[in-house]
């Protein structure tokens with residue numbers, strides 16, 4: 001008995017497969033690799049491998065993992081140490097209280113993008129009960145389109161993206177959240193798929209256009225955290241050399257498609273507020289241009305009404 005205990009106490013870290021030891025080792029590796037929120041990452045990856053929740057980890061710190069699960073966990077921690085975001089390793093991210101599938105084909109939904117949904121709902125107001133037609137430009141994972149579809153039960157939503165691979169993820173997310181019959185996907189540049197439809201004779205009248213376009217300046221690429229710059233899709237990040245290049249063509253196309261009284265709402269990046277506000281405010285096609293800040297007080301959403 002004494003020998004057995006001695007062996008157990010002398011086990012190398014490699015041989016320990018209990019929750020407490022695995023978390024301790026992972027935390028050390030993740031911190032040493034300068035992973036932000038290292039402790040949280042260690043737990044999220046273990047929760048993912050075990051299919052348990054956080055409370056379970058704290059309740060059963062002595063539970064032992066199978067060799068396979070321990071090996072999988074260790075491999076995920078190693079990948080996280082190279083900068084791969086936790087969400088791409090677990091394949092999911094929460095947005096608007098819903099769980100979304102994410103793959104490396106899509107931007108990981110950000111909490112600040114929830115303001116885009118909030119502002120859109122506020123500006124649509126009581127019309128949200130009506131059977132509105134909405135476009136989400138650059139839908140990525142589909143997070144904004146799905147959130148809006150869930151909030152507006154009579155709305156039809158057209159979601160576009162330049163990336164066919166992203167649209168596949170968005171389609172699965174629409175199915176997962178039970179609104180696939182009201183969300184329609186089209187691959188193409190900004191709102192161009194609508195113009196193609198128009199040549200076929202069907203002129204759409206949109207009531208709301210939302211977009212979180214790529215808005216990072218290509219020249220800032222080197223300053224991005226490695227999780228973003230090396231792992232998220234470039235077409236989801238960079239709007240051009242200065243970053244704001246997508247807004248002017250988007251607004252031009254939006255003018256032609258929005259019904260009178262229709263709303264445009266776009267997410268913007270840090271420092272872009274004046275330029276984007278001016279684009280709308282200097283054009284008689286728009287009125288009631290507004291800016292909403294995010295929780296950090298940074299201007300995040302610009303919106304306007306079609307005259």
Ligand SMILES: C[S@@+](CC[C@H](N)C(=O)[O-])C[C@H]1O[C@@H](n2cnc3c(N)ncnc32)[C@H](O)[C@@H]1O
Nearest residue numbers: 109138139140161162189190212213214235236
């Ligand atoms: C910043 S991401 C936003 C994704 C998602 N809407 C969100 O908020 O998480 C921008 C998205 O726009 C897409 N995109 C980039 N250029 C585009 C273009 N010219 N036309 C349509 N979509 C584009 C990217 O593929 C990417 O999915």
